[in-house]
Amino acid sequence: MATAMDRKLWARWQEEIEKSPPPELPATTVSGVAIDPLYTPDNLDGFDYDTELGYPGQYPYTRGVHATMHRGRLWTMRQFAGFGTARQTNERFKFLVDKGQTGLSTAFDLPTLMGLDSDDPRSLGEVGRLGVACDTIDDMRQLFDGIDIEKLSVSMTINAPAAIVMAFYLANAQDRGFDWRKMRGTIQNDTLKEFHAQNEIYFPPEPSVKLAIDVVEFCAHHVPQWNPVSVSGYHIREAGSTAVQELAFTLADGFHYIDQTLERGLDVDQFAGRLSFFFNAHNDMFEEIAKYRAARVLWADRLRNHYGAKKESSWKLRFHAQTAGCTLQDKQPEVNLIRVAYQAMAAVLGGCQSLHTNSMDETLALPSEHAVTLALRTQQVLAYETGVTNTVDPLGGSYFVETLTRQMSEEARRYFERIDELGGMLGAIDRGFFRREIADAAFAFQREFDAGHKLVVGVNAFQEKDEKPLDILQIDLAVEAEQVASLNKVKRDRSAADLSRTLDAVRRAAEAEENLLPSLIDAARARATVGETMHALADVYGRCEGAVV
Amino acid sequence: MNEQAPLRIVLAKVGLDGHDRGVKVVSRALRDAGFHVIYPGLWQAPEAVVRTVGDEDADWLGISLLSGTHLTLVPRIIDLLKAAGLDHVGVLVGGIIPEADIPKLHEMGVSRVFGPGTPMTDIITYLRSEGSRTHA
Numbered sequence: 144m145a146t147a148m149d150r151k152l153w154a155r156w157q158e159e160i161e162k163s164p165p166p167e168l169p170a171t172t173v174s175g176v177a178i179d180p181l182y183t184p185d186n187l188d189g190f191d192y193d194t195e196l197g198y199p200g201q202y203p204y205t206r207g208v209h210a211t212m213h214r215g216r217l218w219t220m221r222q223f224a225g226f227g228t229a230r231q232t233n234e235r236f237k238f239l240v241d242k243g244q245t246g247l248s249t250a251f252d253l254p255t256l257m258g259l260d261s262d263d264p265r266s267l268g269e270v271g272r273l274g275v276a277c278d279t280i281d282d283m284r285q286l287f288d289g290i291d292i293e294k295l296s297v298s299m300t301i302n303a304p305a306a307i308v309m310a311f312y313l314a315n316a317q318d319r320g321f322d323w324r325k326m327r328g329t330i331q332n333d334t335l336k337e338f339h340a341q342n343e344i345y346f347p348p349e350p351s352v353k354l355a356i357d358v359v360e361f362c363a364h365h366v367p368q369w370n371p372v373s374v375s376g377y378h379i380r381e382a383g384s385t386a387v388q389e390l391a392f393t394l395a396d397g398f399h400y401i402d403q404t405l406e407r408g409l410d411v412d413q414f415a416g417r418l419s420f421f422f423n424a425h426n427d428m429f430e431e432i433a434k435y436r437a438a439r440v441l442w443a444d445r446l447r448n449h450y451g452a453k454k455e456s457s458w459k460l461r462f463h464a465q466t467a468g469c470t471l472q473d474k475q476p477e478v479n480l481i482r483v484a485y486q487a488m489a490a491v492l493g494g495c496q497s498l499h500t501n502s503m504d505e506t507l508a509l510p511s512e513h514a515v516t517l518a519l520r521t522q523q524v525l526a527y528e529t530g531v532t533n534t535v536d537p538l539g540g541s542y543f544v545e546t547l548t549r550q551m552s553e554e555a556r557r558y559f560e561r562i563d564e565l566g567g568m569l570g571a572i573d574r575g576f577f578r579r580e581i582a583d584a585a586f587a588f589q590r591e592f593d594a595g596h597k598l599v600v601g602v603n604a605f606q607e608k609d610e611k612p613l614d615i616l617q618i619d620l621a622v623e624a625e626q627v628a629s630l631n632k633v634k635r636d637r638s639a640a641d642l643s644r645t646l647d648a649v650r651r652a653a654e655a656e657e658n659l660l661p662s663l664i665d666a667a668r669a670r671a672t673v674g675e676t677m678h679a680l681a682d683v684y685g686r687c688e689g690a691v692v
Numbered sequence: 693m694n695e696q697a698p699l700r701i702v703l704a705k706v707g708l709d710g711h712d713r714g715v716k717v718v719s720r721a722l723r724d725a726g727f728h729v730i731y732p733g734l735w736q737a738p739e740a741v742v743r744t745v746g747d748e749d750a751d752w753l754g755i756s757l758l759s760g761t762h763l764t765l766v767p768r769i770i771d772l773l774k775a776a777g778l779d780h781v782g783v784l785v786g787g788i789i790p791e792a793d794i795p796k797l798h799e800m801g802v803s804r805v806f807g808p809g810t811p812m813t814d815i816i817t818y819l820r821s822e823g824s825r826t827h828a
Binding site for chain 1: 707
């Protein structure tokens with residue numbers, strides 16, 4: 144980059160800023176990174192356009208993974224939805240498609256996420272509350288009833304029991320006559336970040352990863368357009384990490400999945416192109432944009448130069464973004480609309496492939512229809528009115544954004560080295576490294592907030608005395624009873640012999656370290672529940688014991 | 693209030709809710725402010741929470757809930773506290789609690805509800821002013 148600068152003018156500017164008052168609040172990013180008052184060519188020493196930026200759709204993908212990006216094709220507007228019974232969520236899906244949503248995204252309830260059935264005593268009060276209850280393949284059938292799942296892409300957020308839920312999905316799709324090879328979608332299936340942050344944990348780390356890789360391997364052979372893992376930084380960030388920690392830990396998880404899949408004898412180009420990512424879209428616009436750009440560069444470099452991938456599709460980091468739930472406030476909740484709009488713009492300027500915008504009422508409850516419509520409209524305004532889609536990577540070449548992108552990459556690489564020093568991914572988990580790093584960052588932010596160095600509108604600044612509460616979605620407490628009753632009916636009507644035969648086969652496959660998907664699909668058809676199947680696997684894998692702090 | 697012994701508080705995550713950012717931040721802030729904090733980790737059953745409160749001779753119990761199950765789990769814990777003869781222990785709730793549910797929790801015996809965005813100093817000041825009901 145040109146460094147021609149008039150030093151006299153620069154000196155004059157230096158003098159002027161030295162005389163002017165310092166900023167009222169520390170000029171740091173939301174992650175606490177100090178930001179200079181101005182960025183100039185001086186910050187980009189040795190910058191080379193061709194190697195550091197290049198062209199969109201070309202290595203190293205700093206400017207985006209497609210040649211035309213959003214000018215050619217908009218991101219997928221995908222609102223996460225799920226509550227109550229499968230029938231209720233199916234209605235919400237159809238409502239969202241009717242409003243112009245272009246993909247579906249399924250939220251499961253906590254018992255399902257934890258691998259428990261609706262009638263488990265630990266599920267009391269949780270059934271259908273934060274997502275949809277899914278105990279058996281029959282719930283899966285109801286969930287996608289009347290929806291063409293060859294046409295619409297479907298995302299499912301599920302981790303510890305992901306292989307089982309994927310088996311439900313595949314068995315149901317086949318029974319309905321859909322072609323696995325045409326189906327597009329994503330299953331989150333990222334068990335590593337559960338240990339770092341999200342805490343939906345059932346098996347110890349090693350078998351948890353083994354199960355995740357079973358899905359990767361099976362999909363590589365049979366469901367080739369499916370994204371079998373969504374390597375997720377979202378939850379790491381929500382737990383309080385910095386932007387760099389989100390970036391580094393997520394990519395390190397991705398590298399671990401690659402290493403483990405290679406051990407199965409697959410070629411990297413057979414599966415790497417289908418690994419997708421899920422990042423947070425937080426408040427600090429430029430820090431977020433730099434994070435997405437750095438992620439693409441780091442991934443492409445590792446895949447090409449370390450793993451030796453030959454296919455360009457293996458080098459491309461594709462990602463879904465969701466605006467940051469942890470930034471939403473219960474004070475003056477309409478203000479959340481504004482936060483979400485800026486966060487969404489950061490995700491789009493950073494080159495996301497799909498986006499969920501949070502609803503303004505999501506600190507209080509699951510979104511009402513009114514709130515979710517506004518959230519979707521936020522994306523539509525961004526796409527059709529603001530002009531941000533007209534050119535690719537409009538911030539490319541910005542002294543500031545390029546400097547931040549470089550800094551982020553360098554810091555992430557330092558984290559990769561530290562993780563290696565701790566014995567790799569599983570060693571670092573075992574030593575509590577990720578949880579400690581994240582908790583430290585969360586506490587540091589809280590201190591900044593308490594000290595008034597970071598202001599949150601409506602909370603520690605610009606408060607209102609009399610606030611009007613929003614109308615929020617109420618989950619009917621009868622849902623739990625309804626779900627338990629329908630589960631009981633499934634259990635009465637199924638063949639006990641088929642159930643025990645197929646669950647035995649699951650146990651044997653786990654012992655033999657075979658890919659579990661074929662036996663899980665058989666068990667799904669025999670109406671084995673999520674909880675029963677997890678139990679069968681725990682006979683072989685054991686449980687993650689001890690308190691998680 | 694006994695000036696010598698630090699106040700003892702058990703912080704608890706009950707049920708399946710894994711949102712532990714808040715409870716960990718509160719743990720550290722209270723510890724740094726001189727409280728004796730006991731945080732036994734995720735997924736505690738109500739019975740286990742009450743056992744910890746008794747074993748640790750706690751003055752306060754802080755329950756963290758962000759999964760919307762407060763109206764199911766909080767009364768259960770309060771009933772178990774009473775049954776164990778621990779009704780002198782003050783109960784706080786932190787997390788995501790809709791405005792309309794706060795009076796219901798107070799009626800059940802919860803002393804205070806701290807929502808998102810609460811400065812740590814609010815919790816510390818509150819506990820210091822209330823002190824211990826055990827050793828008062």
